[in-house]
Amino acid sequence: MTFDLECRNLTKRFGGTTAVDDVSFEVPSGSFFSILGPSGCGKTTIMRMIAGFLEPSSGDILIRGKSVLDVPPNKRPVNMVFQHLALFPMMNIAENIGYGLRRQGMGKAQIAVKVDEALERIGLPGIGNRKVDELSGGQKQRVAIARCMVLEPDVLLLDEPLGALDLKLRERMKVELKTLQAAFDTTFVYITHDQSEALVMSDTIAVMNEGRFEQMGSGRDLYYRPASAFVAGFVGDSNRWAGRIERAEGNVMQVQTDSGLSMRAAAHGRPLAVGDRAQVFVRPEAIRISRAGADLAHFDNHMAGKVTNLLFNGAASRIVVAAGAEEIEVNLPQSGEFADLSEGDSVQIGWAGDQGNCFAEGPAA
Amino acid sequence: MKNGARIGLALLLMPMLLWLSLLIVIPHIDMFLVSLRERVGVGEYQISFANYLTFFQEPLYLWTFLRTAVMSILATIITLLIAFPVSYFIAKIARGRTRSALFLLCLVPFWVSELVRTFGWMILLRETGILSNLLQWAGLVSGPVEMLYNDAAIMVGLVYTSMLFMVVPLVTTLESLPDEVIEAGYDLGGTNTSVMREIVIPHAAPGIVSGSIVVFMLSLGNYLTPTMLGGKDSLWFTELIYSQFIVRFNWELGAAFGFMLLLLSSLIVWGMLRLTGQTLERTMG
Amino acid sequence: MKTQLLMATTALAVTFGAGAQADTLRLLTWGGYAPEDVVAKFEEQTGHTVEVTKSNNEEMIAKLRATGGGGFDLAQPSQDRIAGPQAEFGIYKPMDLSKINADLFIPSMLDATKANTTVDGEVYGVPHVWGTSGLVVNTAEAGSVKDYTDLCSEDVAGKVSYRLKRPTLIGFAFAMGEDPFAAYGDPAKYEEIMGKVEEALIACKPNVKTYWGGGDELMGLVRSGEVVASMAWDTGGWKLNEDNPDVTFVAPASGALGWVDTFALPAKGKADDVAYEWINFVMQPEIAAMITAAAGNFTASQGADEFASDALKARYQASFPPEAIDNIKWYPPVPAGLEVIEGGVLDRVKAAN
Structure with a gap:
């Protein structure tokens, strides 16, 4: 397997703070790799080190197997799509796209051909003479990518490029970016704080927190098998309780939450013992709802509660159920059988014990 | 309601209009009328263009104006060449405290009057001054050197006086250039020179032009610096105007000179704008 | 009383x-x-x-x-x-x-x-x-300067100063043997005299360190030794004399201007x-x-x-022996319009190289 990008024990310290702490990863050729993390987690620092704007305190960066530490940014075979795109406002679209080629010393005629090709490819033929501020947000986005892609970089870095777009456009661009990546067949390294961007587009996602990678894997892995409390909390929505382990039966833990709720949850091989403080994460869609307790008898967790809040959001509608001292978010099934539910109604809820993820108590995200 | 808003607007504009009319338009009209008077005898005047003719017929006056204009353009260019790296450093490289300290350093000379600043330069440059003594002490020259009373001294004074007025617009425009854009320039293969030439300078063009206009006009209209540092050879156009008004009591010719200065300097600025492809709206907006 | x-x-x-x-x-x-x-x-x-x-x-x-x-x-x-x-x-x-x-x-x-x-x-x-205006001279270094025109002599080259104002024109005219006051009423004659003065001043220009503009400037120039002889007011010379006994006011041979x-x-x-x-x-x-x-x-x-x-x-007595007092040329009233002639001269002197 060949790797377009490899980072080995990458560390970056600013004064006394460590922004990136001993991070290693490999990105296979032609894949879409995302680094997902809250702002300030160090993901931008990694990106800037790869692009060459920052020098690592220690560790190595390899592109196609060769270390690029001594290569200045303008010579590295990586290009970057910036957060605010950074199109050159003093040039028109064709000049923007042709900029890198001009710097390579390519002839004018050839540049014109390449620029036209690139415009064709991003589906915006004939806009070469327009000014930057005449384009829409999505068009700018595509131009920014084309500007890098004409240089045929080994790796394309994207620094939250969708952040500035409105929601509708962002949804469309997610799909479009994935398509473009396939069309250019180039390795994309994408950083974002938006989990849905990462989940939709990436082959591999690394979740980053406080300078370290918490977990690296496919979107599915991260969602269903989070390796840490941070990942469980950061990726997707969860009901979250803190408590103490009462009983352990192999992987199944009996947890008493601080407010007195008792439930079962799975440890998935994590070393937990009776008496430990623990955190339990349960996704709202894992919880079933019923009007009669008998329907839920087969779940090892079930309880009765009252609806305190209806959160209508189309297919993603939820209710908040008060059970004892806790408030639990539950997804409504899309069948519509609970469409007539109203606040104050009594309901039964339940979920399977292995749907609950149990972690030793640590820093919460 | 609509009437009220209109009165409010009128009131808001009033200071501006008063300022414009009382301090700019009316004095200029008066000046223009004075410049059209020709003295024919004691206390007797008639309307004519004689004063303007004097300006064009006396090579001395035209030559003085040309000299003043060329020196001012040169001062503008030198100021720009020095101020640009300084501004770039302040706007793009320095951070936090260093940055405000540097900006303050540019501002400090303006806390004292122009007269004191000019005296400072005289103390430095004169024959018995600090620089001359320093050079002798270092053994670089054998006797005292006079660095005052020449065009170079005038130039030093003008550049020094103008620096801030170039740095401020440059820092403002350079600050408005996102770091991202500069980084993108490097990322896509640009070298220091090409990023400067293709990205930074085109972006800073409005600031360069507005700074240059201000510095040019300030230099052209400067009186103290050329007179004091230039000594016997200063020959500055404003000096001619001053002496017509104050020493010769010849307000008529002085007014004509003033108008020629206004007209010719506007022409030069207009030419500069045309040459650089900038417009006044873009520069000032 | x-x-x-x-x-x-x-x-x-x-x-x-x-x-x-x-x-x-x-x-x-x-x-x-x-x-x-x-x-x-x-x-x-x-x-x-x-x-x-x-x-x-x-x-x-x-x-x-x-x-x-x-x-x-x-x-x-x-x-x-x-x-x-x-x-x-x-x-x-x-x-x-x-x-x-x-x-x-x-x-x-x-x-x-x-x-x-x-x-x-x-x-x-x-x-x-x-008061009068005449010459302030550092007698130790420029003892040869006795009259306005002596400011243009070789041995004080680069170390003299004067104002580019009308007293200089008048002073030089007297030192050159003319009587500008007598020509006040005759513009043609006055212009002719001023023409000669203009020539002399242009020829003298390389000798001049700078044209002083204000009393303080002159004081500084003489005190520092950069200037050893200058046209000036009597009081200026006397003030400098307090600091340096060599420097004093000298009534020019052609007469101080009163x-x-x-x-x-x-x-x-x-x-x-x-x-x-x-x-x-x-x-x-x-x-x-x-x-x-x-x-x-x-x-x-x-x-x-x-x-x-x-x-x-x-x-005062050192600078003005009795014959020098009699020789003071008191300014008569300046007729209106004379300044224009003088102005042209001063402009041309200033512009000359």
Whole structure:
């Protein structure tokens, strides 16, 4: 397997703070790799080190197997799509796209051909003479990518490029970016704080927190098998309780939450013992709802509660159920059988014990 | 309601209009009328263009104006060449405290009057001054050197006086250039020179032009610096105007000179704008 | 003593005549002519306030011209610069000589000034401070400089200075054997003389370190030794003499140029009575001596010499042996329009290389 990008024990310290702490990863050729993390987690620092704007305190960066530490940014075979795109406002679209080629010393005629090709490819033929501020947000986005892609970089870095777009456009661009990546067949390294961007587009996602990678894997892995409390909390929505382990039966833990709720949850091989403080994460869609307790008898967790809040959001509608001292978010099934539910109604809820993820108590995200 | 808003607007504009009319338009009209008077005898005047003719017929006056204009353009260019790296450093490289300290350093000379600043330069440059003594002490020259009373001294004074007025617009425009854009320039293969030439300078063009206009006009209209540092050879156009008004009591010719200065300097600025492809709206907006 | 008593009564009379009310006197004068101690004494005695604006001949005339003779209550232009601007711009009002105590003035000086400042039969000025301009020379280094034209000699090259103003033109004309004052009434003749002076000054230009603009600038140049000979006022030379005995004022061989600064009433002055009061106050011998001490020049006050310091008297006598006093060329009134001829000359000298 060949790797377009490899980072080995990458560390970056600013004064006394460590922004990136001993991070290693490999990105296979032609894949879409995302680094997902809250702002300030160090993901931008990694990106800037790869692009060459920052020098690592220690560790190595390899592109196609060769270390690029001594290569200045303008010579590295990586290009970057910036957060605010950074199109050159003093040039028109064709000049923007042709900029890198001009710097390579390519002839004018050839540049014109390449620029036209690139415009064709991003589906915006004939806009070469327009000014930057005449384009829409999505068009700018595509131009920014084309500007890098004409240089045929080994790796394309994207620094939250969708952040500035409105929601509708962002949804469309997610799909479009994935398509473009396939069309250019180039390795994309994408950083974002938006989990849905990462989940939709990436082959591999690394979740980053406080300078370290918490977990690296496919979107599915991260969602269903989070390796840490941070990942469980950061990726997707969860009901979250803190408590103490009462009983352990192999992987199944009996947890008493601080407010007195008792439930079962799975440890998935994590070393937990009776008496430990623990955190339990349960996704709202894992919880079933019923009007009669008998329907839920087969779940090892079930309880009765009252609806305190209806959160209508189309297919993603939820209710908040008060059970004892806790408030639990539950997804409504899309069948519509609970469409007539109203606040104050009594309901039964339940979920399977292995749907609950149990972690030793640590820093919460 | 609509009437009220209109009165409010009128009131808001009033200071501006008063300022414009009382301090700019009316004095200029008066000046223009004075410049059209020709003295024919004691206390007797008639309307004519004689004063303007004097300006064009006396090579001395035209030559003085040309000299003043060329020196001012040169001062503008030198100021720009020095101020640009300084501004770039302040706007793009320095951070936090260093940055405000540097900006303050540019501002400090303006806390004292122009007269004191000019005296400072005289103390430095004169024959018995600090620089001359320093050079002798270092053994670089054998006797005292006079660095005052020449065009170079005038130039030093003008550049020094103008620096801030170039740095401020440059820092403002350079600050408005996102770091991202500069980084993108490097990322896509640009070298220091090409990023400067293709990205930074085109972006800073409005600031360069507005700074240059201000510095040019300030230099052209400067009186103290050329007179004091230039000594016997200063020959500055404003000096001619001053002496017509104050020493010769010849307000008529002085007014004509003033108008020629206004007209010719506007022409030069207009030419500069045309040459650089900038417009006044873009520069000032 | 008698004079003093007389003076006091006059002052009193004037005060009561003015309705004994406190007014403000806006005085347009030269530096040193209204020292703080004199102003304080006057304010204390009369209850009036004095606002002093320091200026020079040209600016005084320009300021008064700009306002048509307003903004000030008393001005002090030189006696030769009253008649011309008055005829041209009408910026002064006639003096009421009855309100001035003539006994306080040196009679010859009062009469000469009255004659020189008369326009259409009205008197516009009375004398205050007088002095001369000539040469300030560092005798140790430039002993050869005896006259204005000596400033252009080889042995002081690069170490001389003068003002690019009309006294220089006049001084050079006299030193070159001409009589510019005699040609005041004959513009053609005057222009011819000025033409010669222009040539001389252009030829002399490489010799000049710089043209000085203000007294302080000249002092600095001479004190530092950068300039060893210059055209200057007598007081400047005497002040420098205090610091360096080698430097002193030298009356040029062709004659020092004598000037008299006057009191004149601006046309739109609002406090004439206070102005007369001020005149009569400062012409008292001991007050005049205070002004002499501050300005360095003697006044037209009768008997004030007695109160002048011995050091100043000694310097005066060293610079002015009796024959030099007789040789002083007193400025006659400048006819209107003469400045235009001089202006052209000065411009061309300045522009020459």
